Amino acid sequence: MIIEANDISIRYILGDFKDIGLKEYVMRKVKKNYHVREFWAVDGVSFSLEKGDMVGIVGGNGAGKSTLLKAISGIMVPTKGSMKINGNISALLELGSGFDGDLTVQENTFLRGAMLGYTREFMNEKYPEIISFAELDEFQDRPFKQLSSGMKSRLAFSIASLVKPEILILDEVLSVGDGAFQKKSEEKMLEVINGGVTTILVSHSLDQIRRMCNKVLWLDKGKQIAFGETEEICDRYQEFLEKK
């Protein structure tokens, strides 16, 4: 088992001092008018993935998909439940995050590699492939902030998928870039999966999920509606969407 999520719940606290600022917090405390609300963005989710699985996570806006990805990638600790992960993770969450706008494309690539735990030698070896897949050969020495958003996402995708992780997490990234790059990145993803990488993909495109995933996790308002084989769950989800 590569990933085993057992009854995961994740709570956000709304209105604490991180949201309202320290000054407002003190004011409200003094006036005895300080309240926090809790909100369960993910509530009792369980699933397990084997090596080479590609799971698609579906669900409407606010279903808890991105929050769950943050827990899988280790950015957030679940409030309840246990998450067992056996393998190194390469996560591609909010695009452009984890890059430094003033550093060059090349510097950022090495920085990202280091953040993912790879050695300089490994990155030296992979670098040409990453840059050429991202089609950014002519932009290597430009500051990252000068790239278009499509170029930024191409670079992020290229790094995440070419460094050979054991677990790859992709949040809506296969829908970025232009049509040609989308096609190319889907092909790359299939190649990566065939190489035995376990992949978790959030996508609003059911067609894409049907084409690429062997399992699907369906969330709705934080709750798990279903986890199972792609065809069955996609059919049920599609029916649900049509009835809405």
Ligand SMILES: Nc1ncnc2c1ncn2[C@@H]1O[C@H](COP(=O)(O)OP(=O)(O)OP(=O)(O)O)[C@@H](O)[C@H]1O
């Ligand atoms: N930092 C936060 N603090 C409080 N609530 C949050 C925070 N981040 C997300 N939420 C809430 O948690 C719920 C789940 O959000 P999440 O981003 O995980 O959903 P999603 O399924 O990825 O949605 P979408 O498809 O719209 O991207 C939403 O109701 C959202 O408002």
